[in-house]
Amino acid sequence: MMNAPTRRLLAGAASSVIAAALAVAVPAAAQATVIELTSGHVDVLDIDHVAGGPIELTVGDDTGSTRVERDPSTVVFVVPSAAYTAVPSSSAWSFLGSGGYAYVLPQTNTAGLLWAGWDTTGVASGALQFNRVTVKLTDVQGPGGFSVFTASGGTPTVLFDSGNGLPDSLNVNRNTHAHVNWGFDAAGTYVATFEVSGVRTSSGQTVSATEEFTFEVG
Structure with missing residues (x-):
């Protein structure tokens, strides 16, 4: 024993x-393997939803020959020094930094930079009330301000801006594929938290998804 x-x-x-x-x-x-995306087409917010299912929030990566949907936690969006640009002196641009320069991923396709936007073509027609989702920027951690905006004729339209208080919200129709400008006031690492939500047509229930997106700037 x-x-x-x-x-x-x-x-x-x-x-x-x-x-x-x-x-x-x-x-x-x-x-998990972390992928750095440096140039080419990418949907930072790739939003999918079918009737009765969850909202899915992924990254739509078209930088290679075949589109890949990626978990945002495995992606780093690289914003290189080539994105450093002068900011117009008009007060309409005061949201974008204070030193006369900022890093911007532009809404137009530019060689050597990411062409970044969002995509709701994966949201089924009629699945959500008003056929739209609400995109909300809830938090940004980084060395400076973070903004998302469009520009036409030299005039910006600010969609999200961490510098004037959060959360910021934007309603986006289904079947939308859009490209926008992504602005960063200073070099460093930014983590932006986005929440996407909608109301089911069938039940009136709100469904949502929240993810963090990492940008390495400068």
Whole structure:
């Protein structure tokens, strides 16, 4: 018969082996490959919804030969020094930094930069009330202001701006594929949190999805 000290010794050894195995296995299972996107077409917010299902918020990556839908937690959007640009002196542009320059991913396709926007073509017709979703910027962590805007004829229309208080909301119709300007006041890492929601036509229930999106600037 095994005596008590021996049983305790073996039990302790077994516990150590199990703990060591878990310590190795859990991080390996949790790790995911992070993809840096540097240029080409990308839908930062790729929004899908079918009747009765959840809202799905992913990244639509068209930078390669085949479109890939990616988990936002595995993507870093790179905003290089080539995106550093002068800001017009008009007061209408005062939301974009204070030093006369900012980093901007433009709404037009520009070689060497990401051409970034959003896509709601995956939202089924009639699934949500008014055939639209509400996109809300709820939080930004970074070294400066973060903004999303369009520009026409030298005049900007600000859609989201972390510099004047959050959250900011925008209603976007289904079947929309749009490109916008993404502005950053300073170099560094930004994490922007977006929430997308809609109201089911069938039940009146609100469905939503929230994700964090990381930008490496400068």
